Amino acid sequence: MSILVAGGAGYIGSVVVEQLIEEGRDVVVLDNLSRGHRSAANPKATFVHGDCGDMDLLSQTIALHGIKSVMHFCALSLVGESVEAPASYYRNNISQSVALVEACLNAGIRNFIFSSTAAVYGEPESVPITEDSKTQPTNPYGRTKLFFEYFLRDCDAAYGLKSVCLRYFNAAGASKEYGEDHSPETHLIPLVLDAAVGKRESISIFGHDYDTPDGSCIRDYIHVLDLADAHLLALQRLEKGGASDYFNLGNGNGYSVREVIECARKITGLEIKSEETGRRPGDPARLVASADKARNVLGWKPRFPELEKIIQDAWDWRQKNPDGYAD
Numbered sequence: 342m343s344i345l346v347a348g349g350a351g352y353i354g355s356v357v358v359e360q361l362i363e364e365g366r367d368v369v370v371l372d373n374l375s376r377g378h379r380s381a382a383n384p385k386a387t388f389v390h391g392d393c394g395d396m397d398l399l400s401q402t403i404a405l406h407g408i409k410s411v412m413h414f415c416a417l418s419l420v421g422e423s424v425e426a427p428a429s430y431y432r433n434n435i436s437q438s439v440a441l442v443e444a445c446l447n448a449g450i451r452n453f454i455f456s457s458t459a460a461v462y463g464e465p466e467s468v469p470i471t472e473d474s475k476t477q478p479t480n481p482y483g484r485t486k487l488f489f490e491y492f493l494r495d496c497d498a499a500y501g502l503k504s505v506c507l508r509y510f511n512a513a514g515a516s517k518e519y520g521e522d523h524s525p526e527t528h529l530i531p532l533v534l535d536a537a538v539g540k541r542e543s544i545s546i547f548g549h550d551y552d553t554p555d556g557s558c559i560r561d562y563i564h565v566l567d568l569a570d571a572h573l574l575a576l577q578r579l580e581k582g583g584a585s586d587y588f589n590l591g592n593g594n595g596y597s598v599r600e601v602i603e604c605a606r607k608i609t610g611l612e613i614k615s616e617e618t619g620r621r622p623g624d625p626a627r628l629v630a631s632a633d634k635a636r637n638v639l640g641w642k643p644r645f646p647e648l649e650k651i652i653q654d655a656w657d658w659r660q661k662n663p664d665g666y667a668d
């Protein structure tokens with residue numbers, strides 16, 4: 342039984358593919374490499390270069406490899422870019438993704454796992470954020486993810502497509518082989534490491550007067566290996582005939598921007614210059630997940646919740662791959 346991992350040459354997809362292969366699964370990676378890297382596609386997986394909206398290619402791939410389940414990581418996922426170019430976001434994250442689901446339905450695939458995001462919640466009324474918290478995304482990126490979740494629910498009602506939507510908080514860290522190499526990079530931990538190695542002058546701390554112990558924003562970082570574990574559990578749930586559902590995936594431990602910088606200084610032993618700048622509009626003080634539902638229903642438990650381990654693994658990968666992936 343093969344699994345199609347759409348977007349498997351990206352950051353999170355590559356780590357999930359690695360774990361699927363370690364479990365002895367046959368994996369086909371489909372990626373258009375718009376944001377990913379050919380060398381992040383695991384050599385033990387079959388690689389198909391193409392777009393998840395290409396229904397002919399998908400139908401052929403699904404038939405050729407006997408695909409039974411699909412994990413869908415493909416997306417454009419830069420909040421600022423989504424505000425400037427919403428059409429690309431709706432085309433990629435909705436239209437192309439709908440085509441992927443249609444190809445699955447045509448081929449009789451009934452198991453679908455979707456990379457959703459904490460951005461579906463927008464600015465929460467309280468923390469920790471549970472799955473019952475109001476979904477009120479504040480940007481086109483978050484809206485495309487929420488609309489696609491609704492689409493999956495409609496597909497369950499109409500066609501019996503079973504899906505699990507995993508709402509990730511801030512993915513971070515690396516496995517030994519696969520890590521984070523985005524261009525442009527917008528995530529805090531790789532940016533802090535860039536500042537450590539002198540690839541950028543300093544790291545900006547946006548806002549210093551939030552209602553948090555050190556005045557900087559608090560976010561929930563989750564080790565990418567823990568995210569991968571949750572995907573395998575979600576897949577098992579669907580394979581056993583489990584119902585569609587959606588889950589937060591976070592540590593439940595928030596860390597402030599200053600704590601991240603300080604921890605990176607300790608781990609790298611390097612000076613990391615920081616500068617305080619004003620708050621960014623729409624940046625809430627705290628975004629921390631409650632992942633109790635994933636723990637209780639999926640039996641998921643993060644193995645690497647400590648910030649030190651998350652940053653250490655990101656740093657180890659960075660030292661092995663100072664310029665990221667070769668391509």
Ligand SMILES: NC(=O)c1ccc[n+]([C@@H]2O[C@H](COP(=O)([O-])OP(=O)(O)OC[C@H]3O[C@@H](n4cnc5c(N)ncnc54)[C@H](O)[C@@H]3O)[C@@H](O)[C@H]2O)c1
Nearest residue numbers: 348350351352353373375376377392393415416418456512
């Ligand atoms: N990184 C995070 O912290 C985070 C947090 C919440 C949600 N997510 C979601 O998780 C998923 C993976 O995130 P990531 O950080 O690994 O992103 P990524 O950009 O590294 O990986 C996405 C991959 O999908 C591919 N892709 C994009 N559109 C495609 C298309 N139309 N057809 C084929 N391939 C396509 C890209 O080339 C890339 O390899 C995304 O859906 C993202 O929105 C990520």
